[in-house]
Amino acid sequence: MSCPQKSTGRQAHSCVEYSPFDLARGVLSMKKAPDLPTLVLNKHWTPVHVTAVRHALALVFTDRAHVVCPETFTPYTFAGWVDRGILNGTPHIRGINFEIEAPEVIVLGSYDKVPPRGVTFNRRNLHRRDEDTCQYCGARFAPERLTIDHVLPVSRGGKTKWENCVLACHRCNGRKADLTPKEARMKLLKHPIEPSWSPRYATYIRNNRPESWEKFIPRKQLEAVSF
Numbered sequence: 394m395s396c397p398q399k400s401t402g403r404q405a406h407s408c409v410e411y412s413p414f415d416l417a418r419g420v421l422s423m424k425k426a427p428d429l430p431t432l433v434l435n436k437h438w439t440p441v442h443v444t445a446v447r448h449a450l451a452l453v454f455t456d457r458a459h460v461v462c463p464e465t466f467t468p469y470t471f472a473g474w475v476d477r478g479i480l481n482g483t484p485h486i487r488g489i490n491f492e493i494e495a496p497e498v499i500v501l502g503s504y505d506k507v508p509p510r511g512v513t514f515n516r517r518n519l520h521r522r523d524e525d526t527c528q529y530c531g532a533r534f535a536p537e538r539l540t541i542d543h544v545l546p547v548s549r550g551g552k553t554k555w556e557n558c559v560l561a562c563h564r565c566n567g568r569k570a571d572l573t574p575k576e577a578r579m580k581l582l583k584h585p586i587e588p589s590w591s592p593r594y595a596t597y598i599r600n601n602r603p604e605s606w607e608k609f610i611p612r613k614q615l616e617a618v619s620f
């Protein structure tokens with residue numbers, strides 16, 4: 394099944410032959426690719442990552458992934474995606490002798506090497522996950538007015554990791570001291586977990602994601618992204 398031709402018309406490129414050399418040069422010339430995100434699905438079509446469109450195309454070009462047409466779910470090779478043409482007005486990337494539509498979604502092949510890791514635990518990412526909000530009183534603060542609280546205190550074996558650290562204001566942190574939330578009779582806003590998305594893209598996914606992503610990301614996961 395091929396992608397439907399829209400009324401605005403695709404500029405077909407089907408008569409053009411691309412040698413691997415042409416394509417390689419094309420990929421190399423993509424340094425000016427727009428800074429758009431591409432959703433990455435693993436081989437089971439589960440969303441696992443968001444990457445820059447240029448990296449996504451490099452994965453497709455090297456045959457480690459296929460572009461997914463969000464309308465028909467058809468997977469395309471690099472050459473196939475180029476041949477498909479460009480819908481007028483859609484973001485695209487200009488190679489040396491061809492143009493290619495910026496893919497919104499790609500699916501990994503058997504390599505499945507992306508993403509390589511979880512989200513790094515550090516202060517900046519913790520502030521993003523907890524949205525500069527004290528996880529006990531729920532008030533928002535300027536970043537410098539928040540501290541990192543160990544839910545199970547360090548003095549009692551608590552580890553410095555996503556599942557045991559939350560942002561807390563000075564007042565709440567002082568009140569909790571070396572107690573567990575239960576002992577201090579304080580309730581956490583939410584159970585701390587490791588974010589499943591790179592915080593770099595979290596805001597994007599929440600506020601500006603392409604509509605097509607919603608077909609691939611379960612609603613529950615979309616909501617969970619708001620860290």
Ligand SMILES: [Zn+2]
Binds near residue numbers: 527529530562563
């Ligand atoms: Zn507080």
